[in-house]
Amino acid sequence: MQKLDTKLRSELKIQNTVSTADLKQKVDIARFNEYKHLSSNLDLYRCGYVKDDTMIGRVTIFRTGKMISVGTKSPKQADVELKKAVNILKNYKLAKNTRITSQTRNIVSRFDLKKSLPIEMLARTLPKSIYEPDQFPGLIYRIQGSCVALLFASGKGIIVGATSIEEINSAFFDVQSQI
Numbered sequence: 001m002q003k004l005d006t007k008l009r010s011e012l013k014i015q016n017t018v019s020t021a022d023l024k025q026k027v028d029i030a031r032f033n034e035y036k037h038l039s040s041n042l043d044l045y046r047c048g049y050v051k052d053d054t055m056i057g058r059v060t061i062f063r064t065g066k067m068i069s070v071g072t073k074s075p076k077q078a079d080v081e082l083k084k085a086v087n088i089l090k091n092y093k094l095a096k097n098t099r100i101t102s103q104t105r106n107i108v109s110r111f112d113l114k115k116s117l118p119i120e121m122l123a124r125t126l127p128k129s130i131y132e133p134d135q136f137p138g139l140i141y142r143i144q145g146s147c148v149a150l151l152f153a154s155g156k157g158i159i160v161g162a163t164s165i166e167e168i169n170s171a172f173f174d175v176q177s178q179i
Contacts, residue, residue: 006165008074008109012172015158016071016108017057019078021100023065023086028094032061035092050085059085067100075104075165107162111172113155117179122151126178141178147171151179 008014029048032038040048051058057071059081067085072078079102089095119139123131128142139151146161149171157175162168 006169008165009169009172011111012109012159012168013111014073014107014109014168016106017069017073017075017078017104018106019069019072019075019082019102019104021067021069021082021102023061023067023089023095023098023100025065025096025098027061027063027065027089029061029063031094035094037088038092038094050088052084052088055081055084057081061085061089065095069102075102075107078102078104104163106160107164107168109159109162109168109172111157111159111175113157113176113179115155117151117153117155119151119153122179141175143171143174149175151175 029040030042032040032048037052038048038050048061049058050061056073056077057069060068067082069078069082072081082100082102086095086098086100090097119131123129123139126141130140137152141149141151143149145167147159147167148161150158159168159171162171
């Protein structure tokens, strides 16, 4: 189980966390529209959604019991919302009592370096970077592991691909040390 309580650096703000879990049982998503806080549109998508008034994000549920939480601001919050979705399904007798283990798949965070960046110069000097202004206005900088930083001339940036707070903090440190 991963650590969920590491402190995020103050310069970073999490925009979105994507986490998954498995109910290890089939779910009748065709009945979702009969209940409060559940919805589905099976003509468009082969899944259902759980979102109550207290949830920041929402949880997508597939017939197989696979679950995806999106829209939360931390791995801990995603874990709470996945467990809340399980309880809602249990209350409507759409799922049996089960214990889930969430796994963080992607954390998207943003930052502002509060200074302009010489993007073209960085593109020539940063290893593993791509800058194609006709395609995308920012520099794409591949950091360690699966992390990627999107850097803009304004000094603002986004880190994607992290699976833990530690990884985001480390990626941000890498960005700062290279600029």
